Amino acid sequence: MSDPIRIAILGASGYTGAELIRLLGTHSRAQLAILTADRRAGQTLGAVFPHLAHVPAPPLVAIDDVTDWSGVDVVFCCLPHATTQSVIAALPDHLKIVDLSADFRLADVDVYAQWYGGPHKAPELQKSAVYGLTELARPEVAAARLVANPGCYPTGPHLALVPLIESGLIDPDGIIIDAKSGVSGAGRSAKEGLLHGEVSEGIHAYGVASHRHSPEIEQALSRAAGRSVMASFTPHLMPMNRGILCTMYVQAHENADAATLLAKLAVRYKGEPFVKILPEGTTPHTRHVRGSNLCLIGAVNDRVPGRVILVSAIDNLVKGAAGQAVQNMNVMMGLPETDGLSQYPMFP
């Protein structure tokens, strides 16, 4: 084995932290150096996550108690939105950082302020941050010190829609994204609305027309279109732990249909290890990607002329969070991109 990549995970007691540890357990070079979790400081990893009790890992510490970062190469930051900016701004320069919060995803700090309830605290740092949807920004990620890992909801729609808008095959206006997510996307906080009794055996929409992933989705669609674009985005909470399915309704341009769109995507993602384009007329299940870093995309012609229905599926904790973070780390460190990410989906 080559030299280890020494990893710090900030905010390691949430589901994303656990998932990073699971994936890094199969990485050929990753080594857990620091795990922080303020409310669980002093505890072992096994006390917080009994399923990881047998993993070689340091005990959890409070972030303020980390004074020496010299033994760390890469930081995964899983802290809550808004608290992340100042933490990252204070990290030493030698560290590569993948931030899994929303704090550096919006290039325009005014848009950030509007959606996140206050001014951005590190606007200079924001300028250097790269939005890390790996397949769409590989060279920028490779050159970055700070990567803003995409949100779980935008990942599938970006992969499906950006190449189609860029190529002019679909109308960038009027796109509707009906999204359905497993509950792990809401984190591990003890909230009434996340109890088993409140989540199982039922579904609902939430954050309708007001979810914070809206500006993130629109940022990428707008860049692809070369002008400002709005999209309808409606998230729904599903009675399951993992997985996001996005059903996207788009208007194809003249002469384009599902086959045309899929052909374009197939070319765009040829050779990509994690993005797979399905045969026309088929659409993916989230259970086909559970536990893996895959994003599956399918398309069907609607009965309404010109309309195409695209469906993407990811595991929100993997390609929608920890997996893409590891993928970005691999790119940033010049490692094989699939290292730590080659596990097959787990079914059932």
Added chain:
Amino acid sequence: MSDPIRIAILGASGYTGAELIRLLGTHSRAQLAILTADRRAGQTLGAVFPHLAHVPAPPLVAIDDVTDWSGVDVVFCCLPHATTQSVIAALPDHLKIVDLSADFRLADVDVYAQWYGGPHKAPELQKSAVYGLTELARPEVAAARLVANPGCYPTGPHLALVPLIESGLIDPDGIIIDAKSGVSGAGRSAKEGLLHGEVSEGIHAYGVASHRHSPEIEQALSRAAGRSVMASFTPHLMPMNRGILCTMYVQAHENADAATLLAKLAVRYKGEPFVKILPEGTTPHTRHVRGSNLCLIGAVNDRVPGRVILVSAIDNLVKGAAGQAVQNMNVMMGLPETDGLSQYPMFP
């Protein structure tokens, strides 16, 4: 107690049959007279549904063995699509019939033939059948001998959209209905795709742009619009047993918004015991209606100007099947419409 209403349930061994029996158990006048189930003929109800073992009920018989219908007032027909037409055509005239299959839902027998793979076998009877979305066809249901009970998917969208199209508040074209259903909608057949291992912890779309409820949805929207209308309809299978949520994307006409639409619906359904309009900005959960005959409808203005997102929730086995069937029976027999249907939702 007044004279009993003597009930026959044809095809009583499926989930819809069981749900009819559950609801009728709280009906003030219903009495189970005949239960048929060809493959389970000779068995007790408790052998087929142990949760109903303590219910007073006749044993199951084969439908061909029922020769005397004189002790029956009302027939609920829960037979598979396509087999129903000839069965109902052969029933004696004195029977009132609520058909829960799709066989008599499409007024145009050519459309039926196109979607159901063969010519209609009772086209004359079709002419007399009333499509029984109770709140939208109460007088016709009251006068009918044969009511075609609506499909589970169309019920919510019809209740939400028909009044809005009729009043000209929304554009009848371009409507998108993204629907999510619990697995009981697929029935009790032993199919690999319905196994717990294949349904739980995952979601997927199915029948995209090809589901048989499409023409049923469009039939009502077209009638409301006074011209032929198409709609996008995408069903999804949810890892839960009961409930349908329909997220509907519509374009409001000038000056109309979510508040306008909700006000129209509130007037339309004023005093209705089962259709409830939520305050603007809120949307229903399927768990708010589980086990009840309620249909909840909410609406939110989208960020995209002019677009409104409507969400309806029903229990697919109640308002989407057995409950609406009992409601229709009550109307046909001149009984109080809520008889057998006043149970509150069960949560959690």
Added chain:
Amino acid sequence: MSDPIRIAILGASGYTGAELIRLLGTHSRAQLAILTADRRAGQTLGAVFPHLAHVPAPPLVAIDDVTDWSGVDVVFCCLPHATTQSVIAALPDHLKIVDLSADFRLADVDVYAQWYGGPHKAPELQKSAVYGLTELARPEVAAARLVANPGCYPTGPHLALVPLIESGLIDPDGIIIDAKSGVSGAGRSAKEGLLHGEVSEGIHAYGVASHRHSPEIEQALSRAAGRSVMASFTPHLMPMNRGILCTMYVQAHENADAATLLAKLAVRYKGEPFVKILPEGTTPHTRHVRGSNLCLIGAVNDRVPGRVILVSAIDNLVKGAAGQAVQNMNVMMGLPETDGLSQYPMFP
């Protein structure tokens, strides 16, 4: 309708409170007069339980703000353990009370103190409290002012085992009760361990050899045996909302076997509307009782000679809590015992 029975529910914002309201909605005479919930005081019932938004009910109030109890006949007390004693002690004499907490279940206040971490605050009142497993204490319940409603876990084992011990058919020593409960038994508190992500797709034992329902179980077994008896009781948390299954391993006395035991139970519960004894060799599913007040009991001879395996199933929120509470109220008020409790189980 006769005069209404005017009901107060103290602690109405939990699952038990919601279930009481659901059941009382089908009661011929119950009328909701007062609902208390300190943290939700001032809110409507619909704000706390959207599935009950359409139910006629007063708004929630803080318990200390209730000064006039003259408009109330019956109190259901759903407050947390330990806080209940002083609340009930302060209620006016004209009220009949069903307490769903554990505060008055243990006749011996020293045992209470040992298991609940402090001295009993109303030892005099305790003397007048009746332990209300209805089928085993009907005359006492009828005469009581204060009924301690049994815990969810003890209900099934008491119904199955007490008659067998009383009749000397089984050995009162060495009984093992392996219990499995749905998560609603743990209430609606926002705790990490009750999140969907922590409960679904997995099972575990908890409170092994230390659960507070142990002394309650043993109290009844000891009374039946006429001497002090211990039992092994191991609860497990199930990834479902409702239902308790108890698998009980007992040693039958000479010449007794599953058939003997079932025959004894069948005689004991003949005519009981809610306790049903299954044919030998069959055992119940919790889904056969979901939403109903039923308790099903089955038995099978083990391969180990003399050992019999009994299985009981209830819905923990109904026969294990709210349903039995309504049943007790009916008995206390001289009403038909099944009023409000005749709903069939809901499946699936």
Added chain:
Amino acid sequence: MSDPIRIAILGASGYTGAELIRLLGTHSRAQLAILTADRRAGQTLGAVFPHLAHVPAPPLVAIDDVTDWSGVDVVFCCLPHATTQSVIAALPDHLKIVDLSADFRLADVDVYAQWYGGPHKAPELQKSAVYGLTELARPEVAAARLVANPGCYPTGPHLALVPLIESGLIDPDGIIIDAKSGVSGAGRSAKEGLLHGEVSEGIHAYGVASHRHSPEIEQALSRAAGRSVMASFTPHLMPMNRGILCTMYVQAHENADAATLLAKLAVRYKGEPFVKILPEGTTPHTRHVRGSNLCLIGAVNDRVPGRVILVSAIDNLVKGAAGQAVQNMNVMMGLPETDGLSQYPMFP
């Protein structure tokens, strides 16, 4: 990479086959050479398991069409019970075989005949078969050509109880094993009882005192005791896909308690990569092992003197089937035992 180990999986279209493929995907030397599935012959792996569509694998073939076994080193046999004996008897001598059916698990072919409804068809071959609970039979597995992979239920109890009986710390008589399994243990057959609607939101016991894993459990306990031993074994079906929890009630011999038993197990399994002994007073969750080859064992002193409650947790598809099969292959082939099995559990 060293020379590949060329693998044939017979009966690859079930959950166990899929799980073998998932695990072997992380094995350093395994290579899929032949996949058979008679009813799916001619189809791609992706047609049968879309989550494995992107895995390099040969198409499925009918087992009778496999005539050349020269390109195969190891056979995993996942065929139904009873059909396996003749298939394996016909395989060429150079193949190492891990049989995941029950056909070669019972050393006494008369016991086999009694429990499996007919005489054993390969009694000579049975004599050479090794019962492959790896940790308890490592040398025998290493020397075997044919390993009978243990059943999912026996694995946890064997690991927990065999060392305790061998050491005389517990009474081999009177042991009670209350077992709870996820539904994947019942396979992928389309049966009514395995539908989502029949499995979710409910639990039940099945095969009480008659499950075919009983003689397998007793075979190991009897060997450990040096005499014939019976045990009570009651399986329950859980509304989840993966995991088996076994709650075991044992009588400790004088002076022994939970601490003594755990200390014995800790010594016995010191250094084992997959068997982990928990601290006294703690018991495992199945979700702590999901997707991994771990077996966790905990113990608690019961309140009933002398009784100890042991709890084991495994993933039925991994340590209870495919994982243990890979582990056995590694031992048979002289490979590192953890190869292909070092994935951490997946949570949530």
